[in-house]
Amino acid sequence: MPEIPVLPAVWRFPAHPASVGRARHAVVGVAPRQLHDELGLIASELVTNAVRHGTRGDDLVELVVWPADGHYWLAVSDPGDGKPSVGRWPAPDAESGRGLVLVDALAAAWGVVPRAYRGKSVVAGLVFPPAGM
Incomplete structure (x- = not known):
């Protein structure tokens, strides 16, 4: 067998800034x-973007x-049709624009996957166990 x-x-969260902390807490609870x-x-960065x-x-x-x-995968899905991408690093005084740069630096792999019925999923994976463990 x-x-x-x-x-x-x-999990499903309302499209509200308060959902960012709840999403982070949920992920930490199972990871x-x-x-x-x-x-x-x-999770914080991807839910914020969504x-x-x-x-x-x-x-x-x-x-x-x-x-x-051998990875822990995380996917954040929303109904939007935009395709997130990593841009240039923002100016030091910018209040946003670092999210996907951080995801790109941390994740072993990440990408955008269209959903069959509407929207997209941004998927990121971390190697487990982490290197050096």
Whole structure:
């Protein structure tokens, strides 16, 4: 009989800035201790982007976390049609623009995946166990 894989953890949050902290807390609650800081930061940045740029009104942001293939994966989905990309590092006094630069620096891999019915998912993975452990 095949081994049953670990099921992903799934949350849906309102498209509101208060959801960023709730998403970070949710991820830290299911992630291995060694990945709390990195996965928490990635969740914060991706949910912030989804709330600011991918939603409006009563939309929801979906967060999924799961282990697979030696990584811990995190996906944040929203109904927006924009395709996030890493731009240049913002000016030192800029109040935004660092999110995907940080995700790019932390994640072993990340990308944007279109959803079949509407919107996109931004998926990022961290190697587990972390190097040097």
